[in-house]
Amino acid sequence: MTSKNAVQQFDISIVGGGMVGAAIALALSQAGLQVALIEKQPVQEFNSQSPADLRVSSINLASEAWLSQLGAWQALEQMRLCPYQRLQAFEQPHSIVTFNAADIKRNHLGHIVENNLLQLALWQQFGANVRLFCPSSVTALQQSADSATLTLDSGEQLSSKLVVAADGGNSQLRQLAGIGTNGWQYNQACLVALINTAYPQQDVTWQQFTPTGPKAFLPLCGQQGSVVWYEEAARVKQLAALTPAQLTQQLLNAFPAQLGEVEVVASSWFPLARMDANRYYAGRVVLAGDAAHTINPLAGQGVNLGFADAKLLTELIIDARRHNSDIGSAPLLQSYQRKRKPANLLMMSAMDGFYQVFGNDITPLRKLRQLALSVAARSTMLKTLVARYAVGIE
Numbered sequence: 001m002t003s004k005n006a007v008q009q010f011d012i013s014i015v016g017g018g019m020v021g022a023a024i025a026l027a028l029s030q031a032g033l034q035v036a037l038i039e040k041q042p043v044q045e046f047n048s049q050s051p052a053d054l055r056v057s058s059i060n061l062a063s064e065a066w067l068s069q070l071g072a073w074q075a076l077e078q079m080r081l082c083p084y085q086r087l088q089a090f091e092q093p094h095s096i097v098t099f100n101a102a103d104i105k106r107n108h109l110g111h112i113v114e115n116n117l118l119q120l121a122l123w124q125q126f127g128a129n130v131r132l133f134c135p136s137s138v139t140a141l142q143q144s145a146d147s148a149t150l151t152l153d154s155g156e157q158l159s160s161k162l163v164v165a166a167d168g169g170n171s172q173l174r175q176l177a178g179i180g181t182n183g184w185q186y187n188q189a190c191l192v193a194l195i196n197t198a199y200p201q202q203d204v205t206w207q208q209f210t211p212t213g214p215k216a217f218l219p220l221c222g223q224q225g226s227v228v229w230y231e232e233a234a235r236v237k238q239l240a241a242l243t244p245a246q247l248t249q250q251l252l253n254a255f256p257a258q259l260g261e262v263e264v265v266a267s268s269w270f271p272l273a274r275m276d277a278n279r280y281y282a283g284r285v286v287l288a289g290d291a292a293h294t295i296n297p298l299a300g301q302g303v304n305l306g307f308a309d310a311k312l313l314t315e316l317i318i319d320a321r322r323h324n325s326d327i328g329s330a331p332l333l334q335s336y337q338r339k340r341k342p343a344n345l346l347m348m349s350a351m352d353g354f355y356q357v358f359g360n361d362i363t364p365l366r367k368l369r370q371l372a373l374s375v376a377a378r379s380t381m382l383k384t385l386v387a388r389y390a391v392g393i394e
């Protein structure tokens with residue numbers, strides 16, 4: 001039996017077992033590294049009769065390919081996920097730009113998955129190389145030249161060559177490591193509602209742009225779907241306080257006819273923030289996923305960027321281990337930061353440009369977005385390019 005006072009040794013400690021942290025734990029454990037995973041909330045078991053999780057994500061082809069390699073995608077397929085073949089963008093329902101999977105010679109553009117099921121699918125793959133500390137959180141971080149030590153709320157101490165902070169946008173580890181951030185809160189917030197729809201399972205996700213903000217539909221399994229309604233924060237809070245029946249009525253009034261007959265099952269709201277960590281590592285602590293960057297969810301890229309971080313970081317670590325090098329060395333972490341920070345910033349800035357052009361009613365910008373949508377509607381080449389970029393294969 002290990003005494004609680006003895007320092008426990010691991011190759012790597014990961015704080016946060018959400019989608020990104022769990023994927024990092026799985027990839028590294030499969031390569032033979034000894035991993036400690038610290039998560040404050042247990043993951044819920046799957047129940048096919050229970051309604052979908054309110055938090056859903058659009059997972060692109062690049063993320064799907066990596067998750068398949070890890071064996072988690074196959075587990076998710078045994079639970080619930082919804083592929084979509086078409087992606088539509090429009091301002092007026094009569095001028096819709098449609099991106100088709102066939103345009104990029106694929107049979108789908110992506111999947112809408114429930115966040116808790118993807119997390120569960122990853123956790124189900126953990127073998128003996130992952131030691132789970134859950135429910136648990138960190139109370140202190142100490143760094144030396146060749147290791148980092150975490151103290152948990154249980155009093156246990158874990159020492160490793162590298163600590164990954166994958167504990168989300170409000171990362172406590174990022175603060176303990178002394179890494180600052182840049183960013184702001186957008187004026188808008190978004191309401192997310194799980195709905196039952198009158199249509200059989202749909203193969204299309206769409207987004208309508210209006211001067212007060214976008215309105216989006218994401219298909220889920222069977223006759224369920226998710227809607228995302230972006231509005232000024234005060235209005236979103238008002239909407240979130242309504243009963244499901246009242247919110248259903250508001251949705252039917254505000255959303256385009258494509259939505260059809262719906263009823264709200266559950267809803268919640270989220271503030272919208274942009275955050276970029278000043279650096280992606282400090283000593284032997286490295287950031288991944290939302291702990292490093294949060295992005296406007298407008299184009300559903302957040303966790304896809306997190307998986308791209310996770311894939312590169314784990315490849316660098318596995319390569320270092322293969323060469324018997326230090327898996328927490330500054331050159332390794334520098335190389336990770338050099339590749340991922342500019343890529344994430346580029347996507348964040350593109351989303352901000354999008355938010356500015358599509359989210360207001362200033363006449364020149366209105367004309368610009370009408371022009372952009374009409375050019376996109378006519379140009380097969382442009383549509384193909386956008387679709388390839390959106391699914392993560394460009």
Ligand SMILES: Cc1cc2nc3c(=O)[nH]c(=O)nc-3n(C[C@H](O)[C@H](O)[C@H](O)COP(=O)(O)OP(=O)(O)OC[C@H]3O[C@@H](n4cnc5c(N)ncnc54)[C@H](O)[C@@H]3O)c2cc1C
Pocket residue numbers: 015016017018019020021038039040041056057058059115136137138166167168169171172173190192270288289290291297299300301302303304305306
């Ligand atoms: C409304 C909305 C819609 C979105 N839609 C999409 C989409 O369609 N596609 C997409 O790619 N992205 C989307 N995103 C973004 C996506 O949800 C995030 O990018 C993603 O959840 C980040 O994953 P993560 O694992 O980095 O962090 P999180 O999901 O935040 O996970 C962090 C984990 O760390 C744990 N934790 C936190 N603090 C501690 C602590 N101190 N100790 C131990 N554990 C801790 C938490 O319990 C959690 O399990 C959306 C976001 C919002 C708000």
